[in-house]
Amino acid sequence: MLALLKHHLKPIRYWLLALLIAFTVLACSADSTTVLEGSKTTLANENTANPDAITMLWDKGYVTEEDEAIEKIVADWNAQGNLPIDLSFYNSGEIAPKTLRASQGGISPDILFAAKSVYPVSDWQGKLADVSDIVTPLEDSYTSTALQSAKVYGSETAKGRYYAVPLNQSTTHIYYWKDLLEEAGYTPADIPTEWDEFWTFWQTVQETLQPTYPGLRSIGLPYSEDAFDTYHIFEHVLSAYDVSLVDERGNLLLNDPAVKSDIAKALDWYLQFYRDGYVPKEAVKWLDPENNRNLLDRNVVMTPNPTLSIPAAVRNDSDIYLEKLGTIEFPNKPSGEPLPHLVSIRQAIVFEDAPHVEEAKAFLTYLSQADVLSDFLKTSYGRYMPPALSQIEADSFWQDADDPHVSTVVKTVTDRQTQPFPNVYSPAYGIVMEQNIWGQAIQKMAINEMSAQEAADWATTQIQAIFREHSL
């Protein structure tokens, strides 16, 4: 009888089970539509594009005159009856992500000029308009570094084509207070030109001034991963220690154990000033404007800076500009050889999928005209130099020997040994810069007390991983 019951029960049980499952599925699926509706995703209206204008995103300047300079160019362009330009300013941290969002949203801006960002190759590759027709006519006058930089985003198949229009160049120099030096009993002529002596000199200055200005620090080196200045300056330190990471064919040179040990040496050297109290404690948190501000506010005696933004800020105060503020080059390498200064090239790009590619290119052609560009750079108080040496040499503004700052920088670019940043040879290195690997390593050492060797290991591992992933 039980067997009979079981026999009957089995099919019923399966049937019931199937019914329950069907019921559950039905009950659960009935609501899935509302769930989907609730989670509907839309793209924010990041679209800055005006259908009747060229959309141009511009890096916000460190001095108001910079903004005014581009505003004037745009006003002139608009006045000439061209398709008007809709100009927006964003600071260097936000401008690249903003552009990316706009691109993802479907409408890219027509023109982007970002002073600080070294855009990841993977983001821009294949999305930029070919601007060879603008740059090729300038080949004769522009520096090879500027031309090489303009090719970075070209693909393998488009070798030799230009995808960016170089608008300026700049080198890193050291800015300091002459009056503070004087208070310490020194003149600018006393500043040594040899590596060790040079840095010891500033330490001595701090020690001398400490009784008068207890909060004063002599060396304004940044130690923060958030400041692009950190790697700009540290690349020079690497260069001083003869560390070459990328050869001219773009190969990574990290296989030699000596390189890693040299990196560790450079990192250790860089950190000593922070450890020994010659640098403000906040330097681990500095953003790019902070070394400017700290020098201008006289919290530090000197600071290296990749542009002439510090003198430009005080250009209207002739006492400070001409008398108190000083600009000098980096000292010689520890080996005694002159340290080649690294040249940054800043470029404007046009997005291929933008609504007004041709008009945008027309504007950049207009802007690249020698006189227009020169006016633009001069109006910006010379924070950047023209990318053509001929323009520098031909213009009295750049040749004014009375301008202590411009003349120093021009001399570096025209007479001294310079070299491009490694990303010009290898686009993957641009990612190393964008991710501020050196800034991160330095901050880890400063905050987490990571040893120089560990930091060097960490940084090289990161760089190798980036090259593995992104080498083209």
Place this chain on the structure above:
Amino acid sequence: MSSPHDSPAPNPPSKSVAAPASGFTSRIARSFLLLSMLTVAVVGTVAYIQGRNALESAARSRLQMTATLKQKEITRWLESCEEDFLLMAEFPTVKNNIQTLLAAQPDTPAYQQAYESLSAYFEEIREIKPKFTEISIQNKANRIIFSTNPELEGKYEISTNLTEVKSVVPGEKFAPNFYLSPATNRPAITYASKVFNSENQRQGMIIANLNLKRIDDIISERTGLNEPGETYLVGSLSNKFAFLARRDTLLSAREGPQSEGIEAAFRGENGSAIYDNYEGKPVIGVYRWLAAQNIALLVEIGKVEAFAPARNLAASIVIVGLGSVAILLLGVSRLARQLSLSRRQIDRYSRQLEQTAATANAANQAKSEFLANMSHELRTPLNAILGFTQLMQRESDSYGPHHKYLKTISRSGEHLLNLINDVLSMSKIEAGRTTFDPVCFDLRYLLLTLEEMFQMRAEAKAIQLRFKVEETVPQFIKTDEVKLRQVLVNLVGNAIKFTQAGHVTLSVIKTSQTNSRQEDVSNDVTVTESHSLCFSIQDTGPGIDPDEVSRLFDAFFQASKTRKAYQGTGLGLSISQRFVQLLGGDIHVESAPGKGSTFSFCIQAQPADLDQLPVMPLGEVVGISPNQPAYRILVVEDVLSARQLMVTLLSQVGFEVQTVKDGESAIATYKSWHPHLIWMDIRLPIMDGYEATKRIRDCASPPVKIIAITASAFEKERDAVLASGCDDFVRKPFHAHLIFEKMAEHLGVKYLYKNDLPGEISQAAEAFSGEDSKPSEPIDPEHLKVMPTDWLQQLHQAAIEVDAEALQQLITQIPQEHHVLAHSLQQLVQQFCFDELIDLTGAYV
């Protein structure tokens, strides 16, 4: 009758019936529990999922609403700040004072006055417009020359952090520049407006730091978020995500919060999802990218808190469901207990039934064994009696009173044998062990012999016996000859017995020819013709009372109303009916008192295969034909009388005979003496016939024929005998001619026969050929008149004395022209119908 082996195997379900009742109850309860738990679980799950979905959907819309509100509020607040700032900067007195401050030297009275005036004014503004924390004026060289916060004077503000405000156009995109204030280490917005002189040259800037505490407040207000929810703004400060505002902004703003929602918002997406927030806590979140402000707005609510009502609902359902299951379970287990009680009762009944059946089986078995034994015990001595009687009758000089006595013994023995056979037949039928053994035979010859057999008796009673066989009735058929013969003997015998005057008629007709499909052992379907033959036996006897007709075929029933009690077992009709049924028919009776009776039945018979027809028996064997080997015959028999019978029978004819009493001796003698044939009794002491046969067969040589002799009445034994290795089988009691026939069949012995009766043989041959199938006339007493009175008196006397030899002698004196008469008388003598002879001749004495 079923033996223990034959009874059906114990029913497997009956075993599980005997399983403990508690197991049954718990199994039912388990099944019920399983199903109901499953149901409760499913209902609970569905309720939870549905509730969750509903709550999620509601939460998402509420969060969306909150986000929209917050977004609008933030935009409005920033716009109002913008308006207030411009109003403040453009206020004519303020403008003039600023221009003075920027143009004049600090030590001039105009400067001092302007400074103080601005101080007072901005202080007031700061108090009535708490949205500005610090208001400062920057000169052309970016140096702060005036500030509501005196500490800032003489310091520099870097232009990249400033948000220049030119004019306010509501709804126009206005991206405030968030930056990380180095002073507070917190996000900051600084509005700036250029100050121009009368020549429209820029002299400096008025800058004001926004009090972002207000944004924190907007964000923290829980409008529409009554549950523990969180709203916060995330911006990108120096390429990193950072909280711009949230409830507890004291947390470091530079933690770099990361979550799926924040990343989606920074990709410019607006939407909602379930993800882990920056603390790793699962949340339902709405994320928005505020494109105008360049910030991400996130409104989130903890998943655990949001779904708590759904969980509570599901928990309630499960608890209520389990409660109901518990109550139902009580009912189910009660029911199951009831079921198991009644099941146990059924078990008891079935056990009782089984016991009863077993008892009945045992009784049946005992009966069966008794019958088998009886059969053996009775047949064996009877065999001896009849056998020796036959032997003694063979003695040609044995006339006189002894001879008469022998005849009487023989006749009585035959009668006794018939009785035993009837009883055994009935018991075999009852045990269901009667089998259908079809053989091919000559139907017409069978009928002829029957007619001859009954003719005398009919004549003796002065009734007419007629055999009417239709032309179309086939001569040779295949069916169970023995049973058909027995039925006919019985029915015709009865008819003659009860009929006092008139006639008895046996009619045979063929009604139809049918095709029947048969499946043989090899599963081949063969279509065979079959004859439907109908037999009817009509008499003019007293008839049968209608009340008794229905009981006519019951065992031991004797119709008493119309038929005076007659000696017999009362089994005849019963056996006949069963046999006919076995042959595929049914006996029907039509009868009325005083009008005679008709017994009729139809059987299905297959056409005979002529190859299988038996050889006609010849006359009595007197010796072995010359020129044949000296056959050695071994008789294995434990009973002395039976042994002597066989020895006498065989050695008389000329065989060399040896005897042994048991199986072992049989083997020994077989090995030493090499007999040509062994007559093997099956029941033997020490080693039985089966075993002995097997052993002999195992020896392989010399070859020997073995024929079993058994007193068993059962067909079953035949199979066992043949299976053990015997070549053939003879059942006790046997006729001497059967013994000789078997030996002829197996050894090829040729015999010399005693009485070469040409008439009989020719008659038999005629019957065999089927050309002349007319039944012999019943003996009319008038026919006897051809013989002298003296002869008739001798015949009468011999019949009274039951002296078959004398009768035989007298019959031979009948002249050739009256051979029919001689033949009829011969039949009567052979059938021991002495009474009929006495009746016939009585008139002449």
